[in-house]
Amino acid sequence: QKEVEQNSGPLSVPEGAIASLNCTYSDRGSQSFFWYRQYSGKSPELIMSIYSNGDKEDGRFTAQLNKASQYVSLLIRDSQPSDSATYLCAVRTPGSARQLTFGSGTQLTVLP
Amino acid sequence: EADIYQTPRYLVIGTGKKITLECSQTMGHDKMYWYQQDPGMELHLIHYSYGVNSTEKGDLSSESTVSRIRTEHFPLTLESARPSHTSQYLCASRDITQETQYFGPGTRLLVL
Numbered sequence: 119q120k121e122v123e124q125n126s127g128p129l130s131v132p133e134g135a136i137a138s139l140n141c142t143y144s145d146r147g148s149q150s151f152f153w154y155r156q157y158s159g160k161s162p163e164l165i166m167s168i169y170s171n172g173d174k175e176d177g178r179f180t181a182q183l184n185k186a187s188q189y190v191s192l193l194i195r196d197s198q199p200s201d202s203a204t205y206l207c208a209v210r211t212p213g214s215a216r217q218l219t220f221g222s223g224t225q226l227t228v229l230p
Numbered sequence: 231e232a233d234i235y236q237t238p239r240y241l242v243i244g245t246g247k248k249i250t251l252e253c254s255q256t257m258g259h260d261k262m263y264w265y266q267q268d269p270g271m272e273l274h275l276i277h278y279s280y281g282v283n284s285t286e287k288g289d290l291s292s293e294s295t296v297s298r299i300r301t302e303h304f305p306l307t308l309e310s311a312r313p314s315h316t317s318q319y320l321c322a323s324r325d326i327t328q329e330t331q332y333f334g335p336g337t338r339l340l341v342l
Contacts, residue, residue, distance in 0.1 A: 150329045161320050161333040162273070169329075206273070210329065217261070217324070218331055222272040 121145060122209050124221035132229050137194040139224050141207030144188070150210035151183055151190045156223065157203045166192060197228040233257055236321050236334040243311055244342050251306045251337045253321030262304040263331070265320040266290060273320065279304055311341045 124141045131137045139153075150169055154162035168174045168181040168190065180193040190209075194201055207221040234255040243249055253262065264277040265288075275288030279298040293315070294308050304323075308315055321334040 152330075154333075159338075161336045163333070164330055167329060204270075208331075217263070217278070220273045225270075 120221075121219050122207055122221040124205075124207050124224045126224070128225040128227060130227045130229055131197050133197060133199060135197050135228075137197045137201065137226055137228070139192040139194075139205050139207075139226065140189060141191065141209075141221055142189045143207075143209045143219075145209070145211045146185075146188065148185075148188075148209045148211045151181070152208040152210075152218070153179075153181060153190075153192045154206040154208060154220075155203045156206055162206055194226075197226075199228045199230050202227045234321060234323055234332055234334040236319075236337050238337060239335060240338045240340075242340045242342065245310075245312055247311050249308050249311055249339070251308075251319055251321075251339070253304045253306070253334055254302050255304075255323045255332075255334075256302060257323065257325065257332075258301060259323035259332075260301065260326045261324040261331075262298070263322040263324075264288075264294075264296060264304070264306050265322065266292065267318045267320060267336075269318070277306065311339075313341045315339060316341050 121144050153166040155165045156162040166181040168183045174181045178195045182191045204223040204225045206223045208218045237252045260281045262279045265273045267273050274290035276292040277296040279285045319337045322331045324331040
């Protein structure tokens with residue numbers, strides 16, 4: 119079992135819709151969770167971080183964390199074609215020398 | 231905004247050549263990382279450093295080596311490049327007091 123798993127994708131949504139991206143993790147000791155966006159051929163850029171259970175909103179983005187169920191999700195409201203990218207879920211587990219473990223990413227396409 | 235730089239951005243080189251990929255950051259971050267990412271694939275940690283004179287290998291076995299003589303500089307060296315080294319190499323850094331890891335723009339390497 120992978121330590122961080124994401125919906126395999128690719129995911130296509132129409133412009134203006136809500137895009138929902140999911141991520142599960144295996145280590146219950148994980149404490150910090152991140153969503154990165156990566157455009158094709160570019161490096162990842164951080165869009166959201168979340169550390170406690172519940173929702174965290176930032177503009178059109180909402181991160182949701184449920185530690186009991188070991189999942190973290192990212193909702194993108196009013197999706198735009200410019201949101202088309204690969205979204206990477208990353209998890210930090212204390213004591214892990216690797217610091218951040220990344221999922222394989224979910225490719226999102228927003229159709230005009 | 232992160233100030234982390236990588237050079238060269240693109241490199242095409244022949245088999246057997248020695249190459250050094252440069253990474254520098256001006257934020258005084260103690261922790262630095264090298265990731266390898268093939269197109270459409272996940273990030274793999276190949277090296278990391280917790281500070282000057284501290285380097286460790288990551289999850290993915292790599293024939294590259296790194297050094298950390300100065301805080302701001304974390305170069306990666308391939309003694310003898312092979313076509314199997316063709317990939318994108320991403321450098322990242324993090325402040326010890328913060329959770330966020332920032333990525334450089336990446337180096338795309340093609341070994342012929």
